[in-house]
Amino acid sequence: MEQRLRLYKILVEEIATCTRCRLHESRKNPVPGEGPVPSRIMIVGEAPGRREDEAGRPFVGQAGKLLDKLLSLAGLTRREVYITNVVKCRPPGNRDPRQDEIAACSPYLQRQVQLVEPEIIMAVGRIAGATLYRMAGLRWRGIRAERGRLVHGAIAGRRVGIYPTFHPAAALYNREVLPMLEEDFRRLGEILRGGRGKSLLDFL
Numbered sequence: 001m002e003q004r005l006r007l008y009k010i011l012v013e014e015i016a017t018c019t020r021c022r023l024h025e026s027r028k029n030p031v032p033g034e035g036p037v038p039s040r041i042m043i044v045g046e047a048p049g050r051r052e053d054e055a056g057r058p059f060v061g062q063a064g065k066l067l068d069k070l071l072s073l074a075g076l077t078r079r080e081v082y083i084t085n086v087v088k089c090r091p092p093g094n095r096d097p098r099q100d101e102i103a104a105c106s107p108y109l110q111r112q113v114q115l116v117e118p119e120i121i122m123a124v125g126r127i128a129g130a131t132l133y134r135m136a137g138l139r140w141r142g143i144r145a146e147r148g149r150l151v152h153g154a155i156a157g158r159r160v161g162i163y164p165t166f167h168p169a170a171a172l173y174n175r176e177v178l179p180m181l182e183e184d185f186r187r188l189g190e191i192l193r194g195g196r197g198k199s200l201l202d203f204l
């Protein structure tokens with residue numbers, strides 16, 4: 001355990017001084033992620049927004065408040081899950097992260113998966129979903145086709161379940177997304193309750 005936390009601390013320090021892609025030029029603070037290490041559940045979004053960039057913490061704005069409510073539908077609190085993003089620095093103007101930026105930052109996410117050892121990674125949003133599917137060698141057919149499906153794959157040598165859904169921010173702009181998000185988080189809760197005492201991978 002001590003070794004795991006030591007390696008995690010090194011990872012956070014590397015992200016804090018990282019200049020591997022252009023996003024370091026405009027960030028106020030890198031946002032490595034937070035939560036218990038290890039953790040059964042990992043939530044991965046796409047990138048920090050303005051509030052996250054200011055705070056250096058993931059999901060602290062309106063989308064973060066909604067995420068907390070959605071987690072409660074799954075019977076979870078934020079303190080029980082590890083939360084991070086595909087890229088650790090805010091893209092200017094909240095644009096989508098570019099492929100070269102995702103490629104530069106992906107080794108950090110892979111190391112987080114190795115250290116956090118999640119059984120399920122919940123990919124919130126199309127960019128997180130597409131990135132995690134690519135890492136696992138799976139074919140991504142778009143968020144509407146893949147949402148609410150638990151699939152399995154190997155990321156950084158670890159067998160994990162990947163469970164895509166919409167990004168909570170999408171529900172702030174498009175109210176039709178909210179019922180689907182709620183359904184996906186409730187389903188996550190059912191999977192977790194069904195998996196008590198067993199490996200969640202038995203449900204894949």
Ligand code: SF4
Pocket residue numbers: 015018019020021022023024030087088089101104105
């Ligand atoms: S986004 Fe990732 S790769 Fe780019 S500077 Fe930030 S930590 Fe480094």
